[in-house]
Amino acid sequence: MAITFDDADDRLDNTSDDPTQTTPLVLGGHDLTSVTDTVCGIVETPKPPRAWYIAITFTSVLTLVLFGMITWLIVRGVGVWGLNNPVGWGWAIVNFVFWVGIGHAGTLISAILFLLRQKWRTSINRFAEAMTIFAVICAGLFPAIHVGRIWVVYWLFPIPNYQAMWPNFRSPLLWDVFAVGTYATVSLLFWYTGMVPDIASLRDRAKSRTRQIVYGILALGWRGSHRHWHRYEKAYLLLAGLATPLVLSVHSVVSFDFAVSQVPGWHTTIFPPYFVAGAIFSGFAMVGTLMVPARAWFGLKEFVTLHHLENMNKIILATGSMVGFAYATEFFIAWYGGNPNEAFAFVNRAFGPYAWAYWIMVTCNVVTPQLFWIKKIRTTPWIMWILYVFVNIGMWFERFVITVTSLSRDFLPSSWDYYAPTTIDILTFLGSFGLFFTLVLLFIRFLPMLAMAEIKTVMPIAHVSGESSPVGDYHGDIERPTKTKGDSEETGR
């Protein structure tokens, strides 16, 4: 079958808006075994597709570029970047906020949608969570390397020492350390916990000794017993509960880096909700950017259906509108607040030396998502993929506009200056994409891309005991299908 991004086949269209019809979440007449076969098959193929090799070669080179740039940075000093006196934060911080933002979709899908019983999340949550982890890794890199003396960066952590020197708890940067640190930890736990039953499946199907050992260790001795399932469900629910406030808190705290300062253009109370909306917006766009090609290349269109994509697009539309509204509010408040410095900061954004960046941002973030009102666009993968890319660009520029334009022209006109990145800045940013995609490719190759155990619960076959609806039920009844089917295997198949 030729790989297409489009779902021309009517068979795959489950985007009907008719409320009397229940749209199935898995198409293609899959049964439980074929789900396992399909998902595990991607990992078990002895040879991944040639495209995978080409892709990972390319991304590995980019990753090497990243590490090369970091080495050069550490050897020479922060001066290799384009920073100057008024603009103390440049691309590194822009990239940090950008990547942290991307990392938001994972937790949102895993935690909030889980608690809200949005069953359609099951097909995309694993992928989104993985993406979160990788994005947070990329994000965490930048604040660490942007400091002047990276060799003492551990002073940001409250490590007990004989001099009783503590970090300054009033500093938003310290809050950042905790917020991002917590977020990374909880996301990782959540992702891994959810993956345990699926890794056990891989372990059971493993043919080579290495695979058996590695997956065996990773599966933490999962046998699929009722007790395991019971504890697993409890843990998953608890982690979801823990992660939910984090979705809101992380980017709120990141926004405090700006909002708590007094730089005109940063010092504004709208930042926390605005940043969170923006983060979800960009996170979903990045999930989409990865998912649309992945479902085509790995034959997952029946699991990640148009219905899923459409739902994501609706979220993008909602959060994108919030972001657009926030832009308008900022301008209104800048005028209404009567603070001349703030008023100038916003006028300068839109019409000053960085107007080009501002209008790229507005075009990508405000205009682009509005196209998702059109159903055709919302349900046509190649169009939505282009829009996702635009959203990603727009959200990077949003952070650039906030960070750089505000700093470049603050209170004293004598200190105004223009900031421009150096080649090192640009290559470091491109390199971070290398790292991100390398991790994504490794994930695709070695771990189950879809949450098999969870997908099975939303298939009609899981509900043969007389329930009429495949949706709208409690997630935790996963043991029922295995029982009713009389399947006594020890795995969670």
Next chain:
Amino acid sequence: MTIERTDRLGPTGHWRSLDERDGGATFLERLESEFPEGASEAPADDSRRRFLQVMSASIALAGLAGCEWPEEEIVPFGKRPEGYRPGRVARFATTFEFGGRVRPVLVSSYDGRPIKVEGNPEHPLSRGAADVWSQATVLDLYDPDRSRSAFAKGRGIAVKASPGEVDEVLARHRAGLLEGKRVAFLAAPSTSPTRTDLVRRLREIAPNASWYVSGPFDARHEVQGTSSVGLGVARAAFDLEKADVIVDLEADLLGTHVDALTNARGYALRRNPDAGNMSRVHAFEACVSSTGTAADHRFPVPSSIIGSVLVLVARALLDHGRLDDDAGLRNAFASGLDAQVARRRVAALSNAERVFAAIDAVVDDLTHAGANAAIAVGMRQMPAVHALAWEIHRALGAVSNTVRPVSAHYDEPDTDLVRLTAALNAGEVDTIFVLDANPIHDAPAGLEFSSAYAKASHRIHVGLHRDETAQASTWHIPMSHVLEAWGDAIAPDGSVCAVQPLIEPLYETRSVLEVLSRLIDTTPLKGHDLVRRRFGILPPTDESIVDPNAALEIAWHAFLHDGFQPGRPAPITPTSVRPAVWQSMREDRGSGLELEIVPCAKVLDGRFANNAWLQELPDAVQKLTWDNALLVSVAYAREHGLNDGDVVRVTTSTSSLEAPVVVQPGQARGTAALAAGYGRTHAGRVGDGVGVNAWTLVDEAGRTSVAGVQLEKTGRKITLASTQEHYLIDERGFAERERRAPSLAREGTLSEYREHPEFAEHRGVHHPPLVSLWEENDYSEGPQWAMAIDLNTCTGCNACVTACQAENNIPVVGRDQVTRGREMHWMRIDRYFVGDPDEPAVSYQPVGCAQCELAPCESVCPVGATMHSTEGLNVMAYNRCVGTRYCANNCPYKVRRFNFYDFREQETPVESLAHNPEVTIRSRGVMEKCTYCVQRIEHARINAKVQRRPMRDGDVVTACQQTCPTQAITFGDRTDPDAVVTKAQKDHRAYQLLGELNLKPRTMFLARIRNPHPSLAPHDTHGGGHGDDHDAGAAHHG
């Protein structure tokens, strides 16, 4: 030593490289083009070792014998000499002299190495103030590019020579002198009585020797003008403290004028708006100068028209008829001055109406001021203009009140470069000695001095560097730095100032006096003995001591201790009046764009080109570093589509060069300006290739105002290293800057001030009552450090910036880093142009860390590297800083500086000797900023403790405060109600910069007051704020 090498191989047949063996072109080229740089010099580490030896000797000697300087030999530092404590600072008074400027200074020396220059507080002409050049001189001492040994050159091959060989050569030339060989000397202007004495003896022993004195921008025109009205070989010196009205005709009294420090002090004393005798300054100039920006009125006028302005002023004064003695003026008009010609020339200006109004105002002011008027004429003006100023002074009765002639015999009229060139070209010179001058670089190109120079068969250069002249000479003798040499100088007030070494010469150098002594004296004397011998001629001051030898000895010690011996100006022999001078005023100066070549306020005439502090110092007006640029008016730039950095080809009738453009608001229409002192080719690693050499545009007459210049765009553009944004920015930014400037650097007129003494407070932003987010600390217990900066007397002279750089070991980052906005100066001087771009009001505002009580930098630092001290200082713990730069982002004054690189990477061990040991050298990746000179605070605290007394007001003097020539900066304990700073902060004019942010800064500014003439439209004082409606109930003002 081999002067000539005929054979390709060395005398022993050895060769150092294949290239040499084969006589390769590159090798010969290298040998010919330049002296082999550091060929057989000790490696850098050894120079440090050598330094330490020298250092220990000088400490030992200084400690043992006070100011005496006996035998110069190395004494090992086996035992600590009595009275010497390691690490204790010792201060010695000495004197610098450059370009006719005599600067009595006090140099601090740590463990034998001089590191900081301050003005001599005892000397009436300095009172502790020092200009940027004096302060930066200390860096020249440790310049790694200084010439370290003598070189001889024959047939283009340079060979190193030992001091003994130099002695031999000098002895040979002495013999030649005695035989009557034709020897010429070219020396920089100097007031040194010892040198004068030596020159007198030279003329006695060698009738065929000729002595020429020349330096760029010397006072020759002024001396000619002064002598033509019968006042002798002299120039004008001013007492601005007595002046009610000052008319500055391009003289830049407060900036590049030879007496700038004295002038600035006198000016400042009369600028107190509360004293009721505030002076008024009118400035007429083409190119914006320090004085122009400090003036109450500045009128942009081309240099060639300034004479006409003065003629009109003179005519009007005569017509008013209330003059003491108008005979001289009447004579002038009778014998050639023509007011009609002058009127015609002024009327041709685009701003003629305004200039005529200005002339009326000036005449009005001069009439009222009478004897208390001062008119200063720039050195580039023709002699007749200077003469006319003297006649006006005479007529007003101002001579020997506000202005007096001071001897300028070092600028004797018949000894200039033109005559020397003629003599050289005529083959009248066999041997020429160039003493501490660099004519190959700074002679006017039209003179073609280099080709004339080559005609002398023996050319001996004595200088600090192997500069352009050294390259063209047959011998180069390295000169001792002024901090290594003995000498003397005469200040304009007649006091004889001592030049004494603080350190043994670091290299095999000798002073000009020593070189001259070898040529002139039968028994050559050392510098010390020369000065001492000369001193013996001076009458001892204390006549109560009977024994003349003892009296002399006591006087000598006092001389060295104080750094000077008070005296009266030598009487000036009157000259005959030469009425012919007036005729020259009729000469037409040509038309078209006029180019003014001006001395640089940083590298002066190029002698400081290799001084990194000065190269990186932002120019007061353009804020340009590391370059000179062609300044064009805003109107010209708009008309021709020029922008900052556009490279243009400047063509005069004789030559041309390419230079980048800077658009300069306030530049007179129809003129352009270019600073001299750049485009050096052999200055050293700092100064080579910086900027373009303005002298290449000067004709053989040496005129620095060139008419009929053509500018032509080349289409190229370069990035200029400027520390402030360019004048021409986007429209919105421009408008916002215009809007904000009046609330930042606040100013008003004298009448406004009298009506509303607290006007300054109302020029800020309206804001609701301010509430702190944090619980505020209690700062009621003293001492609580605070500063006040009076914008009223700040002239933007940069002395504070350099003082801070020297005191606090502030690194130089280089041109490239400045273009990236990474200069490190802890103190900067913000400059704002407000109003009409042709005639803008210019405001200066020195900004350093304000030590905010509610410092926004402190709360955001994640590691607590910047904290508040109990004395209200915002302190930095450098070794705790991880370098997040968040503090700098959050600092509204943008005074924090980040070490983007290790800016000391390239530093040689010799350079590192210039560091102040009391201040940490910051490493890469940490933030730094002004500390209110915390090391000086601690020093004062320890001193007070040692003396068992509480600290008193005036104990702590910050570096910037100490050096400020106008004493615009005050510092002290705010809890002391009698402290000067407390009073300053309670002044009506005091305000907080960005007070609306509730930062509670400890540094406050005092608004500037201008004193405009009532008849002239009120100067565009910052109209911001809100005039009269400052009653707005709950609204507070910042």
